[in-house]
Amino acid sequence: MTMSYNISSSEVEMEWWISSIPKVELHAHLNGSIRNSTLFELARELGEKGTIVFSDFEHVIKKNDRTLCEVFKLFDLIHVVTTDHKTITRITKEVVEDFAAENVVYLELRTTPKRNDSIGMSKRSYMEAVVDGLRSASSNILDINFSCDDLEKFSKLPTKKRIIVRLLLSIDRRESTASAMETVKLALEMKDMGVIGIDLSGNPTVGEWETFFPALKFAREQGLSVTLHCGEVPNSVEIQEMLNFRPGRIGHACCFQDEEWRKLKLYKIPVEICLTSNIRTETISSMDVHHFANLYKENHPVVLCTDDSGVFSTNLSNEYALVSSAFGLGKMELFQLARKAVDFIFAGNEVKMELLKVYESAARTLEYN
């Protein structure tokens, strides 16, 4: 008896093709990208020790439809399970290996440095645990202290095992100006460990732009790149202030009014598009009204990203497949979309040149029909 599946052979072929194109991921939160299996394993261990009640945890984790506010409650829960040095090292290693396995060749991984005095964790020791995770990843990862010679070898390394990783330090919107400034100073101290920028994220209904502005301004003056979660909820005043700051990129741009679209396009600020995240958190009601279509049509800089691949059960290949099925992009357009993302990375020209070589070589071997 033959089994019947809902997926056609052409869809399977397309999935395979998408997984084989080199991809660039610019918006991935470390703790949101944790493997489901790891999350359950860690929660079960803490349940056995009596630190948490596993069944309560399981109930929240397994829930599929979550509003944006519920997602932030979930993150607080994930942090209870993940925030110790050993676990942070482990999940960093796994997240990097997972991205490399689907042919992500360049990853800007972002995470919020956390302080927890009760376990001797400072923001710095948290970040050192992340860097240890990068060092222990089994992929041919070019992350820290790479030399130009290493970089030149990159495009010749075996596919699905090679990845360049850079780090962005996130400021959580619950933080004070002093705490945000501490994160920026840490980023500056860790420049030689792959840190290249700052992200502003966290619950968009919490905190004021004025609180973060001094730290973000200082970051930029000191040569760090800045990306902002912008317009996840309607807030015209804040969106305008963020756009006037002229960040290097923004994430989401879901709740923009006409004037804000005009400004975004005038300033040509690249947008990190997170389709599954926007649909699952109901920030956008359905794919057919998603702003990707208009931005893409108008040739505005966009880059497809996962946001929280663990929490939203997606990966970058799946985001490309979604764009193909929802907006009708063919193989050539998908390849060009992936390649164009190189223009918007925060790493410097040497890395860009090497990534372009990866795309040149892929363009010669891939078939587009």
Ligand SMILES: CNc1ncnc2c1ncn2[C@@H]1O[C@H](COP(=O)(O)O)[C@@H](O)[C@H]1O
């Ligand atoms: C769904 N859209 C989103 N909007 C805003 N912030 C988000 C987010 N998804 C994740 N984060 C931010 O990233 C943290 C988890 O990773 P790290 O602990 O930093 O590694 C969350 O606590 C939140 O601050």
Ligand SMILES: [Zn+2]
């Ligand atoms: Zn995000």
